[in-house]
Amino acid sequence: MTTPATLPTENLPTGKLIDGKAFAATLRAQIAVDVAALKASHGVQPGLAVVLVGEDPASQIYVRNKAKQTVECGMKSVEHKLSADTPEADLLALIDTLNADPTIHGILVQLPVPKHIDADKIIAAIRPDKDVDGFHPMNAGLLATGGKALVPCTPLGCSLLLKDHLGDLSGKHAVVIGRSNIVGKPMAQLLLQESCTVTVAHSRTKDLPAVCREADIVVAAVGRPEMVKGDWLKPGAVVIDVGINRIALPDGKSKVVGDVDFASAAPVASAITPVPGGVGPMTIACLLKNTLTACQRSVGL
Numbered sequence: 036m037t038t039p040a041t042l043p044t045e046n047l048p049t050g051k052l053i054d055g056k057a058f059a060a061t062l063r064a065q066i067a068v069d070v071a072a073l074k075a076s077h078g079v080q081p082g083l084a085v086v087l088v089g090e091d092p093a094s095q096i097y098v099r100n101k102a103k104q105t106v107e108c109g110m111k112s113v114e115h116k117l118s119a120d121t122p123e124a125d126l127l128a129l130i131d132t133l134n135a136d137p138t139i140h141g142i143l144v145q146l147p148v149p150k151h152i153d154a155d156k157i158i159a160a161i162r163p164d165k166d167v168d169g170f171h172p173m174n175a176g177l178l179a180t181g182g183k184a185l186v187p188c189t190p191l192g193c194s195l196l197l198k199d200h201l202g203d204l205s206g207k208h209a210v211v212i213g214r215s216n217i218v219g220k221p222m223a224q225l226l227l228q229e230s231c232t233v234t235v236a237h238s239r240t241k242d243l244p245a246v247c248r249e250a251d252i253v254v255a256a257v258g259r260p261e262m263v264k265g266d267w268l269k270p271g272a273v274v275i276d277v278g279i280n281r282i283a284l285p286d287g288k289s290k291v292v293g294d295v296d297f298a299s300a301a302p303v304a305s306a307i308t309p310v311p312g313g314v315g316p317m318t319i320a321c322l323l324k325n326t327l328t329a330c331q332r333s334v335g336l
């Protein structure tokens with residue numbers, strides 16, 4: 036896959052780019068230190084089990100990246116690859132086994148699962164204290180009520196990037212575009228916890244560009260390539276692009292773009308995350324952070 040001659044992230048004024056890839060690397064380095072300390076103090080190694088059902092190519096890339104980075108920070112990585120026609124009962128049985136395995140502290144079933152399997156049932160079958168995706172209703176409820184939840188990785192990564200870049204978020208007006216259970220809704224909860232004034236937009240929102248122009252912070256999680264344009268932004272807004280969309284190029288190749296039109300948004304924003312190299316790496320780093328947290332809690336820390 037050829038990268039375009041002038042990547043839009045090149046020759047941007049310093050401070051404009053929120054470098055999620057670099058931040059994720061420092062986060063993983065800290066996790067590796069904490070994993071070594073946990074091994075030394077409690078004789079326990081955090082274990083992450085990832086289950087992939089079917090052969091979706093994108094999922095295979097993410098699972099491979101996750102396993103590599105899990106091992107790099109000193110954790111135990113276990114992968115279960117099941118065929119696309121695996122009965123739902125077999126997947127539930129595997130989850131029960133992983134729930135009971137004392138060497139496994141985090142369980143992730145890669146989404147989407149094949150159509151014959153009920154994803155909500157799968158998510159609800161994972162022990163909440165091992166639900167390192169943070170998708171389980173128990174964790175969603177704890178997040179909503181300010182309890183000790185495991186927080187979904189992508190919104191957690193976005194929150195860490197925003198706090199690192201802006202410091203105190205209180206009083207800022209944040210617009211989250213998207214209301215899914217895995218990104219938009221938990222993202223709104225985290226921003227509320229940081230005392231932002233939060234607007235959650237979606238496909239029924241009227242005059243979305245006008246709503247976005249009110250925002251100090253825009254988080255785009257819609258799944259529509261380059262939808263958010265520069266003229267949707269208040270000058271100086273901070274933009275977090277969660278989108279991951281593969282688009283076809285004229286030369287027959289393809290490339291990954293976000294939900295934000297980077298070329299028109301970057302000049303207007305005060306800071307923006309690139310795709311790739313922004314939220315994606317933070318998602319994996321926060322998965323490892325959640326696995327460490329789950330392991331620490333399992334020994335009473």
Ligand SMILES: NC(=O)C1=CN([C@@H]2O[C@H](COP(=O)(O)OP(=O)(O)OC[C@H]3O[C@@H](n4cnc5c(N)ncnc54)[C@H](OP(=O)(O)O)[C@@H]3O)[C@@H](O)[C@H]2O)C=CC1
Nearest residue numbers: 189213214215218237238256257258277278279314315318
């Ligand atoms: N970087 C990472 O680690 C991750 C990235 N992603 C990416 O984030 C994006 C969102 O993922 P996910 O939350 O699972 O997506 P979903 O498809 O579950 O949700 C999309 C949301 O966007 C809203 N939406 C769709 N079209 C519009 C529109 N025209 N105007 C306003 N809102 C709209 C939908 O509204 P409604 O509710 O009304 O249908 C819905 O709430 C995707 O690009 C995905 O690839 C996802 C997970 C992790």
Ligand SMILES: Nc1nc(=O)c2c([nH]1)NC[C@@H]1CN(c3ccc(C(=O)N[C@@H](CCC(=O)O)C(=O)O)cc3)C=[N+]21
Nearest residue numbers: 097143144145146147168291311312313315316318319
């Ligand atoms: N149970 C479950 N949990 C998930 O967290 C989950 C999931 N299922 N299903 C799929 C989505 C998607 N997702 C990504 C994670 C990292 C990158 C990532 O690291 N992207 C790199 C680029 C990778 C590439 O080169 O394409 C980047 O944005 O820089 C992307 C996407 C997690 N997901």
